[in-house]
Amino acid sequence: MDLSPVAEDYLKAIYHLEDEYQRPIRTTEISEELDVTSPTVTSMLDSLAERELVDYTPYQGVELTDCGEEIVLKLIRNHRLLETFLMEHLDYSWSTVHDEADRLEHHVSDEFTQRLATFLGEPAMDPHGDPIPDSDLVIPEETPYTALTEYESGETVTVEQVPHRDPDIRDYLSQHRIGPGTRLVVDEVLSIDLVTVVPSSTETPVALPTHVARRIGARAVTK
Template sequence: MDLSPIAEDYLTVIYHLENEHERPVRTAEIGDEIGVTAPSVTSMLDNLDEEGLVDYTPYEGVELTEEGELVVRRLIRNHRLLETFLTDHLGYDWTDVHEEADRLEHYVSDELARRLSAFLGDPATDSHGDPIPNADLTMPEETPYTPLSEREVGETVVIEQVPHRDPDVREFLSDAGIGPGTNVTIDDVPPVDLLTVELTSETRTVTLPVRVARRIGTRSIENRSVLD
């Protein structure tokens, strides 16, 4: 089945929104994410429904079919392998690879993905800590990272997974000096929706909104050293 890049983008957006909200996705949510009008969304969903890639019911929402999810998993595999290649071998910063991979993911064949994965050592996760689907498109079991927001004051942890789809959050974390591999110590949890951490390598503190800290995966230093 030959799909256009924009059709694949629709499927990917539906996948992420469906997983985020755990319910059928509304057309308005898709339009907001992609930046198109409601009639454009409806037209595309009708086409994807005819192809058997989504189940779309007007006024009720849309869900991916099993076939539609396989298309997205292939794109996710391509995307995350590309991100890892760009950071590990072309010197890209982790904050800069998402859009590059978005553009390239549509043009990676299964054979190229296989070779790229082998070249990278068949990584289990990408440069943001997200799992990379296997060659058979099964999603590996996610590492049980503990959200930064659930850590106790005085704990020192390493950042293993960061949210990266939101450019504003990405920029905030980058400016704060927080990214994959950063060691931080929980400094304070004020009685508001904020969390203060100390960057171990720089001996300075950063205050994060709890809503962001919830999306940052961490591992205790002791556990990380054992696994490494």
């Protein structure tokens, strides 16, 4: 199906918002996610609904159809394989690779994607710790990692998965040298929605809002 990159970005936004909220998505939420006006969102949703990529009822919300979800899973597969290649072979950092893959994901063929997967050894995870859909577009529903908020003060963990779609969160973590592979000691879990951690590389406490710490996946370090 011939879709513009802009239309594909709308489908991706709906997919991620559905995953976050577990309900039909409001036009205002898509507007905030993509930084566009509500009338622009409504116009695009009408177009996507005509192509049977979304189920859209004004004032009730929008959901992806099976066809719309298939398009998104192909984009996610493209994106995460590209991120893996860019980091492993072109020395991109985990904090900069997302935007580059965002630009490229719309412009590669299915054949290229499969050749890339074969070249990379069919990786199951991307550099941020997110699962890569397989060639049948099957993606695990549960992460193998434990959220940072589930650990107690004094525990040592290794970061395996980081949130990276939000540039502000991505930059904050990068500035404090927290990324995949970072070893942390959980310092304090505060009642004011903060988790304080100490990266082993800096030994300087870093405060993380709970909503960010909840999206950091980690494994306990066994002593």
